[in-house]
Amino acid sequence: MEMKLSRRRTDDISVVDLGGRITSGDALAVFREAIRDEVAKGNNKILINLQEVSYIDSSGLGELVLALGTVTQIICDKCGATLFRDDDGRWERCAQCNSTGRKTWGQLKLANAGRQVRDLLHFTKLNTVFDVHTSEADAIASFAK
DSSP states (O other): OOOEEEEEEETTEEEEEEEEEEOSSHHHHHHHHHHHHHHHTTOOEEEEEEEEEEEEOHHHHHHHHHHHHHHTOEEETTTOOBOOBOTTSOBOOOTTTOOOOEEESOEEEEEOOOHHHHHHHHHTTGGGTSEEESSHHHHHHHHTO
């Protein structure tokens, strides 16, 4: 079964429903573009619903990590410009307003991960990186905190 993707809104949260097998191929490009599209629209609360996912491989896991980085990028807390680290790993001043303040742009959460996905997240220790919830309702409620 190929990957399925659909998008919907719940209040101010963008929900990306995934299903099937999340493996390398053209489907991952569709997922990547869906996340970038949500960010471009200014939707900074994104929930990835994994309820219908039967399998995910390392390529699919890599795309989830890329999505997390895209949504939670560090921005200037005054003007919103994307910030970067210098060669020594220190945060540079904002190129637009010279501020040193920073914050994450948005939040990305996972919900309804099946056993294979939960095991993979645990094995790779990515369960400590992602905000993973057992249900969509729990994940949606967590955005308010």
